[in-house]
Amino acid sequence: DTDTDTNPGEKKQLVVATSPDFPPFESLDGSDIVGIEPKLMQAIADKLGMELVWEQVDFDSIIPGIQAGRYDAGVAGISITADRLKNCDFSDPYFLANQVIVVNPGSDIQSKADLTGKTIAVQTGTTAETYCLDNGYEILSFASNIDAQAALTSGKADAWVVDNEVAVKMAGEQNLTVLDEAMTSEPYALAFAKGSDLVDQVNQALSQLLQDGTVEQIFQEYDTVYVSPL
Ligand code: ARG
Structure with missing residues (x-):
């Protein structure tokens, strides 16, 4: 033994x-x-x-x-x-990463100025969540980032805020649009x-x-x- x-x-x-x-x-x-x-x-x-x-x-x-x-x-x-x-x-x-906005194709959201009054999906406890709360945006928080993305594709949310490389990777797989605006530096x-x-x-x-x-x-x-x- x-x-x-x-x-x-x-x-x-x-x-x-x-x-x-x-x-x-x-x-x-x-x-x-x-x-x-x-x-x-x-x-x-x-x-x-x-x-x-x-x-x-x-x-x-x-x-x-x-x-x-x-x-x-x-x-x-x-x-x-x-x-x-x-x-x-x-x-x-x-x-070095940054936060970006992801939307469904054809969305009327074209920059962060358009986020006011919209519902934004984020992952709980992330800097995306903090960024949206600090800016007074209405959020839906999900424990899983996969569920945050799903809230956008299903139309429960108007946008999804997430780290840029993750946005590019996950949006590419789902035909979503990643807006070309870096909102933070992390x-x-x-x-x-x-x-x-x-x-x-x-x-x-x-x-x-x-x-x-x-x-x-x-x-x-x-x-x-x-x-x-x-
Ligand atoms: N960079 C962001 C943060 O620190 C998001 C990280 C989320 N990571 C993950 N594995 N889901 O809050």
Whole structure:
């Protein structure tokens, strides 16, 4: 009877929470979590000599779960915000995104000026939700980003606000229109518990992967133009 916890050959686990409703960053292929960030996270775990363990949760449970010690890290296209910095630490940023408006073909919404008085689908707990609330727009919030998109296609919502690369990827599959207006500027980073010593280790691995072109190459594999946050 061997005690696996003290097996010296065994890698330390890195428990990572994600919300795989956000292609090309993370989505489900059967029961596998695939995309740019799972690839990036695997490359980081390899450098750290750790074994990745994925936990699949709603986006708005990621940071609370990290705070509660259920996960070591969160990777989910998480934008660094001042509010979140009160509850978690972030790695260095690795990508720059923005929020865009997605509409059905033929919509009378052509820019953010047209959003007033309309119903906008967003994912709960995201910067899209915060952006819409701060601007006084009427929102419908969904735990899953897939459901936010479905509210637009079914006509329950007049628009869907979401991160630009996700909009392009998911709208392309559904024949939706992505408006050409960047409403915010948001660096993505990995989230950790406040004071976690993983932050430094991950930053070292990340900086190597940024410098040697691995990060850019991962984005290329997913047909996504790499935008440096620096
Ligand atoms: N970047 C946005 C935010 O930080 C949206 C992230 C949503 N991620 C996801 N995997 N559904 O709020």
